[in-house]
Amino acid sequence: MNYLSKRSFIGMLAIAVLTLSQLVSSAGPATEASLIADLSSSKQGTVTDALAKLEKEYPNSTTAQDAIKKLLADPRPKVARKAARVLGAIHAPVDNTDITKICALLKSSNVDEVTDGLKALRGLNAPSAVPEILPVLKSPTPNLVRDACRTLAVLGDKSLIPTIEPLLNDPNPKVQKDARDAIFALKAKS
Numbered sequence: 001m002n003y004l005s006k007r008s009f010i011g012m013l014a015i016a017v018l019t020l021s022q023l024v025s026s027a028g029p030a031t032e033a034s035l036i037a038d039l040s041s042s043k044q045g046t047v048t049d050a051l052a053k054l055e056k057e058y059p060n061s062t063t064a065q066d067a068i069k070k071l072l073a074d075p076r077p078k079v080a081r082k083a084a085r086v087l088g089a090i091h092a093p094v095d096n097t098d099i100t101k102i103c104a105l106l107k108s109s110n111v112d113e114v115t116d117g118l119k120a121l122r123g124l125n126a127p128s129a130v131p132e133i134l135p136v137l138k139s140p141t142p143n144l145v146r147d148a149c150r151t152l153a154v155l156g157d158k159s160l161i162p163t164i165e166p167l168l169n170d171p172n173p174k175v176q177k178d179a180r181d182a183i184f185a186l187k188a189k190s
Contacts, residue, residue, distance in 0.1 A: 032058045036067045047071070048082045059090040069094070072101035081105065081116040088123030096128060103132040111141055118147040122154045130156050134163060145170070146178040153182035161186050 030038075030053060038050035051071070054064045069092075071083035084102045087094060094102075102124075105117030114136065121129050133155070136148035145167065152160055164186075167179035 030057075032061055032064060036064060039067050039071060044076050044078055047074075047076075047079050051079075051082045051086050055086045055089055065090070065092045068092070069098055072098060077108075077110065077113060081113055084120035085116050088120035091123050091125075094124050094126065099124070099126045099129050102126070103129050106132050106136060111144060114139075114144055115147055118144070118151045122151045127155050127157075130160070137163065137167065142170075142172045142175050145172075145175050149175075149178040149182040153185035156182075156186055157189055158186050 030050075032054070035050045035054050035058070038046050041047050041050075051068065054061070054068065058064045065087070068083050068086055071079055072087075074080045074083065080101075084105060086092075087098070087102075099121075102117055102120050105113045105120075108114055108117075118133065118136065121133070130152065133148050133151055136144050137152075139145050139148070149164060149167065152164065161183050164179050164182050167175055168183075170176050170179065
């Protein structure tokens with residue numbers, strides 16, 4: 001009798017799992033409108049999750065891009081950082097106001113904020129950000145210097161080579177490599 005009860009329980013559990021998986025799969029992906037609505041949430045996690053989904057599912061939506069740009073001024077650092085990263089990842093068109101808000105991340109004492117700002121700028125048409133990136137080359141954090149070199153290689157021109165050349169003698173070999181790569185990329189630009 002005890003064996004039959006365990007067997008029945010396992011069978012019912014299997015049916016419940018199948019039913020639940022069908023319910024979840026029939027719900028489908030979130031709509032663009034619902035994800036944009038989630039950007040107004042007071043819950044940081046809800047907003048950052050919606051940003052990630054918009055990046056993957058609606059990268060070309062101008063409606064989503066406009067809503068994401070508004071989050072660049074969000075007082076929650078993780079939200080502003082994620083908004084910047086998403087705009088960079090989807091190569092969204094940005095204006096000087098957006099670039100200024102993203103460049104504000106470069107002035108943070110938080111290494112992750114500076115990193116996200118640099119990575120976001122790499123994906124944007126933002127050569128006007130170059131003067132804001134240059135101070136990061138003097139950061140005591142090698143990974144920030146490396147990211148600054150990579151970003152300058154994308155956004156800069158040949159005139160930056162003399163500014164980057166001193167990094168070829170940096171004690172960190174990884175900084176040296178990224179400086180060398182940046183100089184090579186800048187020399188290749190016409």
